[in-house]
Amino acid sequence: MKLTTLCYIENEKEEYLLLHRTKKENDLNHDKWIGVGGKFENNETPEECLLREVYEETGLTLTNYRFRGIITFLSNEWEGEYMHLFTADKYEGTLRDCNEGELAWVPKKDIFNLHLWEGDVIFLQELMENDRLFSLKLVYEGDTLTDSQFIRY
DSSP states (O other): OEEEEEEEOOOOTTTEEEEEEEESSTTTTTTTTOEEEEOTTTOOOOOHHHHHHHHHHSSSEEEEEEEEEHHHHHHHHSOOOEEEEEEEEEEEOOOBBBTEEEEEEGGGGGGOOOOOOOOHHOOOOOOOHSSSSEEEEEEEEEEEEEEEEEEEE
């Protein structure tokens, strides 16, 4: 199982910074809208990975962030993944271009109109509606969500 982070950065306008994945070759997230993040490097903590990946993809340095939950992804087509999910609401720096796609501030009310993974809809609703830590297991066959199991703490 690979270890990753994903972060939804919020601004004062009730928008999340999202990445429209359009530039990376052989990208299982191709044409999907997701948060920013990526794979752990050797000996990194989730927080170190989060800060590095957000800076690499956006040019922003997070100054206030929260761990929100762990997502377990299982698939018949790709390696399993434990994704450490974060939100952030304070940052420094200037947004820059990302080599994986286009970054855009999207009003929270409009996010569910975008091309998202089915499982992302589940955890995005949780991020917007609740403040509790959670664990979510998502099982995919190809691009189709076939099972989900949700636990709030």
